[in-house]
C-alpha cells in the first residue's frame with residue numbers, strides 16, 4: 001500500500017489533519033488501534049477556542065457544531081464566599097464554544113465516510129520504519145494479515161500512549177514532565193447545567209468545575225487524591241461533594257441525576273521536543289499533555305493539525321521544506337504558552353496540600369484578578385487561545 005501521508009491515530013489531531021489534507025488534494029491514510037464505536041463514544045473535553053472553530057470551518061466539519069454548540073461569552077471564578085465573572089466577550093470580543101470532543105470526533109469520521117475514506121480501525125501492532133530516510137513506512141496487522149504502508153511522510157497522532165513518539169531516538173528528544181499529587185474525577189449526566197456558563201471554584205475541600213455539553217447534559221469535575229478509586233464514588237457522594245464545593249449560592253441549582261460516565265483524569269504536563277524527526281511529525285497528545293484546567297488539550301491538537309497540514313500543503317505545492325522544518329518550533333511556542341497558562345490556572349484554583357500558605361496566595365491572586373482589568377485581559381487572552389504568536 002502507498003499513500004502520501006501515513007497518519008497514526010484517529011483522535012482529533014489525526015482526523016483533522018487527514019481532512020485538511022484531503023481538501024488540498026493530498027492523500028493520507030489513518031490507522032487506528034481501536035474500533036470506530038470506541039473512538040466515537042470516548043468522553044473527553046468540550047471547550048473549543050474560536051480559532052479551533054475556524055479551523056473546523058475550513059475543514060468543512062462545522063455545520064452541526066454551528067447548530068448545536070453553545071457560545072459562552074464568559075465564565076465564573078469562585079473562592080470561599082466570593083465569586084466574579086470574567087466577561088470574555090467584553091474584554092476581547094471573542095467567545096468560546098462548548099461542544100464535546102465526542103461530537104467533534106463523530107463529525108470528522110462522518111466527513112471521512114462521506115468521502116469514502118474511512119480510517120482503518122482496529123489495526124494492531126503498528127510500527128514505524130525508516131522515519132529518518134526518504135521512504136518511511138508503517139507496518140501493522142489487520143484481521144491477522146501483515147500490511148505495510150509506504151509513505152512520503154508520517155504523522156504521529158496516536159496520543160500520549162501511542163508508539164510514534166518512541167520512533168524518535170532518545171538522545172534526540174528532550175522530555176519535560178511534571179505531575180501533581182491529585183486528579184480530577186469527572187462525571188457526565190443528563191441533567192440541565194446549574195448555570196448557563198462554566199463555574200471554576202476553589203473550595204477548601206478542593207477544586208470543582210461545573211461544565212456542560214448541552215442545555216440538557218452536564219459535566220462536573222472534582223479534585224480528588226491521586227490514589228482515589230472511582231468505585232468509591234457513588235452518584236450521591238459525588239453530587240454531595242459538588243454541591244458543597246460550589247457553595248450555598250449555586251448548590252440549590254445543581255440538578256442531580258444518574259451518572260452516564262465517571263472517570264479519573266491525571267493532572268500532569270508532558271512536552272516532547274522536537275516534534276519532528278526526519279519524515280516523522282508528532283501532533284497533539286503524542287507530543288504534549290497539559291493539565292486539564294482551561295481545556296487546552298484539544299485546542300492544541302487542532303492547532304498542531306492545522307500547522308502540519310499547511311506545512312505539508314506547502315511542501316507538495318512549492319517543493320519547499322521551510323514550513324515543515326519550522327513546524328516543531330512553531331507548534332511548541334503555542335504548547336509552552338498553553339502549559340504555562342494551564343499550570344497557572346491549576347495552581348490558582350486547586351487545594352495544594354504540599355504548598356504552605358497556598359490559600360493566602362490564591363486569595364490574593366483572585367482578588368487581584370477580580371479588581372484588575374489588565375489581569376482579566378491576560379486571563380481571557382490565554383483562555384480564548386493566543387492570537388499573536390510569532391514564528392520563532
Ligand code: APR
Nearest residue numbers: 009010011012013032033126158159162284285297298301
Ligand atoms: N496504533 C494506532 N492508533 C493508536 C495507537 C497505536 N499504537 N496508540 C494510540 N492510538 C490511537 C488512540 O486509540 C486514539 O484514538 O490514537 C488516537 C489518539 O487520539 P487522542 O488521544 O484523542 O489524541 P489527539 O488526537 O492528540 O487529541 C488530543 O484528546 O486526550 C484528549 O485532552 C486531549 O483533547 C485532547 C485530545
Ligand code: PHB
Nearest residue numbers: 045046211292293294295
Ligand atoms: C470540560 O467540560 O470537559 C472542561 C471544561 C473546561 C475546562 C476543562 C474541561 O477548563
